[in-house]
Amino acid sequence: MAQVYYRMGIHEQQAQFDHFFRSYPDYGVHHAGYCINAGLEWFINWLSGVEIQKHELDYLREQKGRTGVRLFQDDFLDWLSRNFHFDNLSISAIPEGRVVHPNVPLTVVTGSLAIAQILETSLLNHLNFQTLIATKASRIKEAGRGNMVMEFGMRRAQYTGGNAGARAALIGGVDFTSNTGMSYLLGYPPKGTHAHSMVQAFMAMGGTELDAFRAYAEVFPDECLLLIDTINTLESGLPNAIKVFDELRRKGHEPIGVRLDSGDLAYLSVRVARILNEAGYPNAKIILSNELDELVLWQIITQIQEEAPEVGLLADEVINRLIYGVGTRLITSHGDSALDGVYKLVAIQKDGQWKPALKISENPAKIPNPGQKKVWRVYDKRDKAHADLISLQDEDPRGLDTVTLHHPTEYQVFHKLDSEKISHCEPLLEEVMKDGKMLYTPCSIEEIRARREADLEHLDLGVKRILNPHIYHVSLTPRLFQLKQDLIKRWDKS
Amino acid sequence: MAQVYYRMGIHEQQAQFDHFFRSYPDYGVHHAGYCINAGLEWFINWLSGVEIQKHELDYLREQKGRTGVRLFQDDFLDWLSRNFHFDNLSISAIPEGRVVHPNVPLTVVTGSLAIAQILETSLLNHLNFQTLIATKASRIKEAGRGNMVMEFGMRRAQYTGGNAGARAALIGGVDFTSNTGMSYLLGYPPKGTHAHSMVQAFMAMGGTELDAFRAYAEVFPDECLLLIDTINTLESGLPNAIKVFDELRRKGHEPIGVRLDSGDLAYLSVRVARILNEAGYPNAKIILSNELDELVLWQIITQIQEEAPEVGLLADEVINRLIYGVGTRLITSHGDSALDGVYKLVAIQKDGQWKPALKISENPAKIPNPGQKKVWRVYDKRDKAHADLISLQDEDPRGLDTVTLHHPTEYQVFHKLDSEKISHCEPLLEEVMKDGKMLYTPCSIEEIRARREADLEHLDLGVKRILNPHIYHVSLTPRLFQLKQDLIKRWDKS
Numbered sequence: 001m002a003q004v005y006y007r008m009g010i011h012e013q014q015a016q017f018d019h020f021f022r023s024y025p026d027y028g029v030h031h032a033g034y035c036i037n038a039g040l041e042w043f044i045n046w047l048s049g050v051e052i053q054k055h056e057l058d059y060l061r062e063q064k065g066r067t068g069v070r071l072f073q074d075d076f077l078d079w080l081s082r083n084f085h086f087d088n089l090s091i092s093a094i095p096e097g098r099v100v101h102p103n104v105p106l107t108v109v110t111g112s113l114a115i116a117q118i119l120e121t122s123l124l125n126h127l128n129f130q131t132l133i134a135t136k137a138s139r140i141k142e143a144g145r146g147n148m149v150m151e152f153g154m155r156r157a158q159y160t161g162g163n164a165g166a167r168a169a170l171i172g173g174v175d176f177t178s179n180t181g182m183s184y185l186l187g188y189p190p191k192g193t194h195a196h197s198m199v200q201a202f203m204a205m206g207g208t209e210l211d212a213f214r215a216y217a218e219v220f221p222d223e224c225l226l227l228i229d230t231i232n233t234l235e236s237g238l239p240n241a242i243k244v245f246d247e248l249r250r251k252g253h254e255p256i257g258v259r260l261d262s263g264d265l266a267y268l269s270v271r272v273a274r275i276l277n278e279a280g281y282p283n284a285k286i287i288l289s290n291e292l293d294e295l296v297l298w299q300i301i302t303q304i305q306e307e308a309p310e311v312g313l314l315a316d317e318v319i320n321r322l323i324y325g326v327g328t329r330l331i332t333s334h335g336d337s338a339l340d341g342v343y344k345l346v347a348i349q350k351d352g353q354w355k356p357a358l359k360i361s362e363n364p365a366k367i368p369n370p371g372q373k374k375v376w377r378v379y380d381k382r383d384k385a386h387a388d389l390i391s392l393q394d395e396d397p398r399g400l401d402t403v404t405l406h407h408p409t410e411y412q413v414f415h416k417l418d419s420e421k422i423s424h425c426e427p428l429l430e431e432v433m434k435d436g437k438m439l440y441t442p443c444s445i446e447e448i449r450a451r452r453e454a455d456l457e458h459l460d461l462g463v464k465r466i467l468n469p470h471i472y473h474v475s476l477t478p479r480l481f482q483l484k485q486d487l488i489k490r491w492d493k494s
Numbered sequence: 495m496a497q498v499y500y501r502m503g504i505h506e507q508q509a510q511f512d513h514f515f516r517s518y519p520d521y522g523v524h525h526a527g528y529c530i531n532a533g534l535e536w537f538i539n540w541l542s543g544v545e546i547q548k549h550e551l552d553y554l555r556e557q558k559g560r561t562g563v564r565l566f567q568d569d570f571l572d573w574l575s576r577n578f579h580f581d582n583l584s585i586s587a588i589p590e591g592r593v594v595h596p597n598v599p600l601t602v603v604t605g606s607l608a609i610a611q612i613l614e615t616s617l618l619n620h621l622n623f624q625t626l627i628a629t630k631a632s633r634i635k636e637a638g639r640g641n642m643v644m645e646f647g648m649r650r651a652q653y654t655g656g657n658a659g660a661r662a663a664l665i666g667g668v669d670f671t672s673n674t675g676m677s678y679l680l681g682y683p684p685k686g687t688h689a690h691s692m693v694q695a696f697m698a699m700g701g702t703e704l705d706a707f708r709a710y711a712e713v714f715p716d717e718c719l720l721l722i723d724t725i726n727t728l729e730s731g732l733p734n735a736i737k738v739f740d741e742l743r744r745k746g747h748e749p750i751g752v753r754l755d756s757g758d759l760a761y762l763s764v765r766v767a768r769i770l771n772e773a774g775y776p777n778a779k780i781i782l783s784n785e786l787d788e789l790v791l792w793q794i795i796t797q798i799q800e801e802a803p804e805v806g807l808l809a810d811e812v813i814n815r816l817i818y819g820v821g822t823r824l825i826t827s828h829g830d831s832a833l834d835g836v837y838k839l840v841a842i843q844k845d846g847q848w849k850p851a852l853k854i855s856e857n858p859a860k861i862p863n864p865g866q867k868k869v870w871r872v873y874d875k876r877d878k879a880h881a882d883l884i885s886l887q888d889e890d891p892r893g894l895d896t897v898t899l900h901h902p903t904e905y906q907v908f909h910k911l912d913s914e915k916i917s918h919c920e921p922l923l924e925e926v927m928k929d930g931k932m933l934y935t936p937c938s939i940e941e942i943r944a945r946r947e948a949d950l951e952h953l954d955l956g957v958k959r960i961l962n963p964h965i966y967h968v969s970l971t972p973r974l975f976q977l978k979q980d981l982i983k984r985w986d987k988s
Contacts (some may be wrong), residue, residue: 004713005695012579013694026521042653059678066750067716069966098660113695125656155618156832157657159536159824165652184553193495195614196853197839201499201607203985204842204851219498222561231854231985254559263856328832332812337831338650338822345691348698357698359690362757375723454503491697491725 002114011079011114012086014349019107019123020339022365025135027335030295033469034459035339036138036452037100038168039130040093040107043123044432044440050122053086058398061087077156080114086113087436092429094375095452097171098444099374099459100131102367103408104375104388105343108429120343128341129161130168136293136333137172138452141465143294146300148323150191151177158199165331170178171448174326179306186445193287193325199230209236213244217255221323224255225287228272229262238272242279249280252354259325265290266303269454270487271320286318289325295467297324337392344368358487364409367481375428378403383423385458386471392480397425405475411485414478470487496608497570505573505608505779507622508582508843510866513601513617516859519629520957522830524789527963528947528953529596529833530632530868533624534601535616536589538934540689544616546578550715574608575579581930582606586923587969589938591665591945593953594625595968596871597862598901600835602923607842611903614837624662625657630787630827632946634820636970637788637960639795642684642817645823659825664952665942668820670702680939687753687781687819693724703730707738715747719781722752727762727859728769736773751779753819756817759784761795765813767853768805780812783819787828788960852981857913863982872897879952880911881967883919886974891919899969905979 005011057080063071091112100106107127109116141149149168160401166179167186176191177183183190194216202212209231217224226244228237238258241330245255258276260268265288276284288300301319308315328334345357346368357373372393380386389397389406397403400419407413432440462470476484499505518526551574555895560841583605593599601621603610645663648656660676670685671677677684688710696706703725711718720738732752739749750768750865754762759782770778782794788797795813822828839851840862850865866887874880879897884890891897894913901907926934956964970978 001692004688004692004709007713008709013699016693028609056678059674063683065714065717069716071714071717117551117691121649125651125653128650129652155615155835156839157619157624158623158652159619159658160657161652162759163653180553184550189557194498196496197511197851198498198683198850200839201504201507202854204839204849205507205844206502206849215498215502219501220559220565222563223559223565306632328834332826332831337826340822341649343649345694345698348695355698355700357691357694361696362784426980467761 001117002080003307005114006076006079006340011218012112014110015113015115015116015184015345016110016152016342016347016354017120018105018346018368019109019127019343020103020105020368021128021131021341023102023340025132027334027341029162030467031469032337033463033465033472034099034101034133034135036134036426037094037098037106037171038096038134038171039127039440039449040277040432041440041442042130042167043126044438046122046126047086047119048438052440057081059264064128065276068305069415083115084118085436086111086115086433089115089433089436090458091433094428095430095448095451097455098428099452099455101472103474104390105199105373105429108253114137124341124343126164128339129407130164131341132167132169132264132339132437133165133331134172134452135223136330137169137174138456139294139466140292140297140324140330142456142464144322144324145319146177147320147446149174150323150326151179152192152325152332154327156183162331167445169330170445173452179326188325188445193225194227195232196227198260199227206405210243213240214247217244217248221251221253224248224253225257225259225285226255227259227261229260233263233268234271234275238275242276242281243403245279245281245284247249255281255284257287257321257323259287259289261289266300267307269300269322270307270311270313270318271303273308273321274313276368277313278280283321286323287323287325290325291329292324292326293329300467333342333400339424346370347372356483356487357493358484360491367484368490369408371478372486373478377426377428378417379423379426379458380421381423382459383458385455385472386417386422388428388477389425389477390480391477392483395477395479397477405473405479406478406481406489408474408476408481415475495611496574497566498610500570500573504608508604509607509839509846510602510604510841511610511614511837512599512840512862512863512867513603513621513837514597514599515704515833515835516606517596517621517624517834519626519827519830519833524829524961526629526633527957527959527966528593528595528629529625530628530666531592531600531625532590532628532647532662532942533621533658533725533867534590534622534926535934535936536661536930537620540578540616540620541580541613542932544945546575554725566679577606577609578612579930580605580927583609583927583930584925585927587926588922589945591926591942592922593879593946593949595882595966597925597968602749618835618837620658621899622833624658624665625835626827626831626833627659627825628666628946629663630824631663632733633788633960634791634818634824634951635667635784636950636958638816638818639793639813641814642670643668644817644819645673645824646686646819648673648820650822650823656825661939663824663927664939665946667744667943667946668824672854682939683729687719688721690721690724690755703736704734708741711738711742715742715745718742718747718749719779723754723756725752728765729746729758732766732769736770739773739775741777749775749778751781751815753783755783759799760794761801763816764801764805764807764812765801769809769814774987777815777818779815781817781819783821784820785911786818786820787823792960805845805935840864841866850977850981852978852985854982854985857985861978861982863902863970865974867974869922871920871922872911872953873920874915875917877917877952878954880964881969882922882970883971885971885974886977887986889971889973891971898972899967900972900975902968902970902975909969
């Protein structure tokens with residue numbers, strides 16, 4: 001495509017592409033009601049470092065079609081090698097960690113048609129996946145009532161994609177990852193536990209589970225966290241763990257707790273909690289793992305609420321001591337393993353004038369919003385996010401007496417909001433790069449997490465619900481709605 | 495765990511770990527009946543290049559527990575820095591491209607307990623994902639009746655995991671990838687098509703779809719493949735494409751064909767085929783894309799079989815000209831986005847003797863096969879794979895009058911096979927590394943693909959079926975079965 005643009009002389013025409021997703025992840029029986037934006041910094045880093053190498057140009061040079069004719073000519077490749085830089089590129093984006101919704105431009109790229117087009121795959125690759133995983137992590141963190149969550153997914157991840165996933169999981173609310181490399185990079189302490197094989201190794205050499213536990217406690221007296229389901233959780237693992245905990249305490253150390261990785265985790269949590277209490281360890285944590293996700297956490301918590309009172313425990317006391325180790329189902333976004341983010345041409349310059357570009361679809365909801373736009377979040381008087389509003393570039397809802405929120409596709413459906421019902425309208429897009437100059441300031445994962453937490457505070461509970469969340473409205477200004485309809489009509493006549 | 499082993503003085507004990515998966519990918523309404531082994535070469539490459547850097551040791555050195563005590567002591571870290579190499583490591587593995595089945599050791603690692611344990615995450619990360627994607631690709635290739643398949647998934651992949659996925663897709667039967675970097679690395683020509691945005695760009699600047707098509711044809715006269723659904727497939731895209739094809743032909747060029755990316759792909763394929771025929775392009779290809787996977791291909795082909803005769807076409811003529819562009823659903827293994835591959839301790843040396851190690855589970859099918867083993871594929875007289883047989887290290891079914899195939903968990907279930915019914919027994923594991931010496935010879939993707947094709951020839955049709963495939967048997971020799979049962983009994987008494 002770049003060579004076609006080059007040959008037609010339109011390769012340096014200024015063009016604008018919007019990146020957005022069309023629908024929330026749908027995990028099958030449940031779906032998300034919001035997403036957590038993530039991945040921008042890694043895309044920016046890629047952009048700052050990427051260049052075309054000579055061997056890459058040579059590879060393109062040697063590509064031939066069916067008839068043996070070269071696919072890419074020298075003049076085009078020369079232009080590409082001289083122009084594969086971002087001196088004219090401008091990017092604005094919604095910051096990482098923000099709550100985001102379908103059809104809202106999350107990243108807006110303006111630059112020469114050929115170069116902006118070439119960025120598509122890398123941009124989508126960086127942003128789609130991290131947003132997908134940050135969203136899943138946020139749901140899991142919410143389902144776990146804010147308890148500590150650890151990310152364990154590297155062994156089931158897509159190769160080094162597991163690194164991007166670990167970062168996104170931290171953004172989305174996970175507290176630690178067992179991915180030591182990413183912990184190092186992001187300034188986190190890595191966290192993990194021992195595996196069954198440690199107990200197996202001692203047993204295969206003629207020892208016992210107790211020997212294995214004692215060895216671990218000796219090496220990590222203040223970090224003692226024992227996996228108790230290698231033989232039998234209640235009959236072997238737990239009594240052995242308590243024996244070791246007692247020995248530790250006599251030496252002045254407090255254990256962390258136990259981990260359960262199989263069986264009925266809710267049933268076992270209640271029993272293990274009671275036995276730990278009776279043994280004098282009411283503060284020992286119970287770490288759960290084994291194919292956990294938001295739905296499984298919900299089920300476990302519900303079951304504990306029913307079963308804890310039966311054995312004389314307060315459900316909340318059991319639930320509050322749980323920690324969740326989440327692997328496969330987080331790192332692959334179980335149930336929906338791809339976000340449908342796209343990168344669409346929305347405007348192009350001709351004779352110095354911006355022309356909106358349209359992409360028609362039989363499904364009106366799939367027609368992207370054309371032209372250069374702004375994105376606003378409208379907050380009500382409770383300071384809850386009421387809707388996201390997409391406007392034309394020259395519109396500003398701030399200071400208007402009435403803000404009109406138009407349905408994105410239905411002619412007669414709109415909703416007028418008096419200014420007295422609005423607390424404020426917040427512009428969401430921020431400049432990241434301006435005419436090739438980097439304006440982006442790297443920020444810590446902590447800052448990004450704080451954004452997520454603040455945004456979740458501003459979301460109605462119904463939108464955060466795991467099952468059948470309320471639909472959050474993404475609306476257009478009347479002028480943007482009209483522009484889109486006019487273009488569709490013009491298109492139909494073409 | 496490595497530090498615990500170090501402190502107990504068992505870190506250099508020789509240990510064996512088996513890598514295997516427990517169940518075929520289950521995509522929901524359908525599941526796989528075989529897998530395609532993949533990822534080994536990349537794991538080997540990682541192993542050959544990995545080393546611990548000083549800053550990594552420093553990072554471990556500064557890790558502290560809750561009480562401020564350092565987690566890793568200097569003597570252990572010194573040992574680790576001196577011993578994080580693979581001089582004593584031996585690996586045997588089933589080659590990439592081979593058809594593989596659950597519970598069969600695919601990769602067997604023997605080395606010092608601490609070092610072999612440390613490899614777990616990397617090994618699983620490299621092998622689980624590529625095997626998952628090679629399997630999905632193989633199913634898609636089979637469902638597409640062997641027609642050309644192109645991989646388009648990078649934009650929805652897990653960051654650079656998309657590279658591993660593209661390689662695995664090629665191993666599994668995909669013919670080309672639009673991932674230019676991986677094509678370069680693997681010696682393939684990259685293949686792709688133009689996007690809607692090319693048509694949009696011309697239109698936004700006042701041109702037409704026909705202008706866009708003509709520009710493309712001018713630049714790529716011998717590779718002309720036009721995306722015809724930007725406006726309306728049958729009313730605009732196809733007539734415009736035929737106009738351009740006619741112009742090309744007058745200049746002596748033959749077009750490749752058209753791509754459909756939306757709508758009812760089966761219905762449209764039939765109509766487009768007929769119109770292309772009538773226009774004199776019976777050999778023009780029809781490339782389909784848009785959330786394709788094996789089930790969708792099956793549906794499309796079935797529908798064409800019904801609809802083609804209605805418009806006077808032979809169904810096979812339509813089907814044989816189809817090419818499939820497969821993205822998201824291949825690169826994420828839609829429906830089951832992780833293979834449940836594990837890495838389990840199965841034996842450990844004590845006093846120079848190998849001791850089998852067991853891991854108990856309430857579910858007998860989840861108890862790994864203990865000890866040092868061999869893997870055999872038993873072929874019947876039709877030269878079809880009859881079963882995989884796992885034996886003890888010193889067993890060899892070749893030359894036996896009768897081979898007994900024992901059910902992996904059920905006492906009374908076994909099956910005796912007379913040698914006259916057996917064509918041959920093939921050992922599947924090959925030595926890859928022996929006492930630190932690399933025996934692995936890199937091989938081309940073509941060689942790996944040839945292995946896959948040969949193995950698929952040896953599979954009964956029922957095992958390859960997309961829906962409800964026949965269960966392929968993975969059996970134990972009676973001696974291995976007995977060893978496992980004896981260990982379980984001994985374990986229960988412990």
